[in-house]
Amino acid sequence: DVKVTQSSRYLVKRTGEKVFLECVQDMDHENMFWYRQDPGLGLRLIYFSYDVKMKEKGDIPEGYSVSREKKERFSLILESASTNQTSMYLCASTPKWARGLYGYTFGSGTRLTVV
Amino acid sequence: QKEVEQDPGPLSVPEGAIVSLNCTYSNSAFQYFMWYRQYSRKGPELLMYTYSSGNKEDGRFTAQVDKSSKYISLFIRDSQPSDSATYLCAMVPQGGSEKLVFGKGTKLTVNP
Numbered sequence: 001d002v003k004v005t006q007s008s009r010y011l012v013k014r015t016g017e018k019v020f021l022e023c024v025q026d027m028d029h030e031n032m033f034w035y036r037q038d039p040g041l042g043l044r045l046i047y048f049s050y051d052v053k054m055k056e057k058g059d060i061p062e063g064y065s066v067s068r069e070k071k072e073r074f075s076l077i078l079e080s081a082s083t084n085q086t087s088m089y090l091c092a093s094t095p096k097w098a099r100g101l102y103g104y105t106f107g108s109g110t111r112l113t114v115v
Numbered sequence: 116q117k118e119v120e121q122d123p124g125p126l127s128v129p130e131g132a133i134v135s136l137n138c139t140y141s142n143s144a145f146q147y148f149m150w151y152r153q154y155s156r157k158g159p160e161l162l163m164y165t166y167s168s169g170n171k172e173d174g175r176f177t178a179q180v181d182k183s184s185k186y187i188s189l190f191i192r193d194s195q196p197s198d199s200a201t202y203l204c205a206m207v208p209q210g211g212s213e214k215l216v217f218g219k220g221t222k223l224t225v226n227p
Binding site for chain 1: 151156157158160215220
């Protein structure tokens with residue numbers, strides 16, 4: 001079964017800390033995504049990567065950066081965590097050839113709380 | 116007007132009820148439609164996938180697309196407590212796109 005694995009299910013970090021969220025997929029997918037999900041706001045795209053070292057800003061990139069050094073791994077970085085970044089973070093992947101037509105495979109999510 | 120509108124609910128029904136979940140959209144280019152199910156504190160999982168207009172059935176689930184009205188539905192027959200989850204619609208234009216457009220999700224509770 002194909003998998004997208006997010007390294008942490010729950011994280012609690014302090015304001016100002018640098019936070020790394022890791023996502024690994026075993027499907028050889030080119031496209032990977034980071035979303036945050038908040039009640040009433042739905043899924044909001046933070047960053048998207050379509051290949052190693054390639055990235056594109058999503059709808060809400062402010063306060064975040066990403067790293068894709070290997071095809072299977074896509075990291076989300078909160079440079080200086082703030083309380084308004086408390087959220088559920090979801091990683092997803094899809095093969096480039098599919099052009100999104102078969103949907104994404106999502107990870108289980110990381111619930112981040114910034115105190 | 117948002118590209119995809121979905122009533123957030125919450126929707127609460129008794130076990131055995133028929134559930135109707137809906138999304139409307141404004142972009143007539145959308146041709147591929149998906150429904151995701153997301154259990155509490157988990158990631159979304161693809162539940163149903165349809166192309167263009169018509170119905171698609173999978174067990175107790177039926178996905179319906181009405182392109183003339185820009186309206187899609189997911190019906191759940193004989194609903195079970197295990198169907199309690201948030202349901203998100205998603206869509207893609209003809210020719211595809213790297214980025215799916217999602218509805219905000221409807222939270223469903225099926226009461227035993």
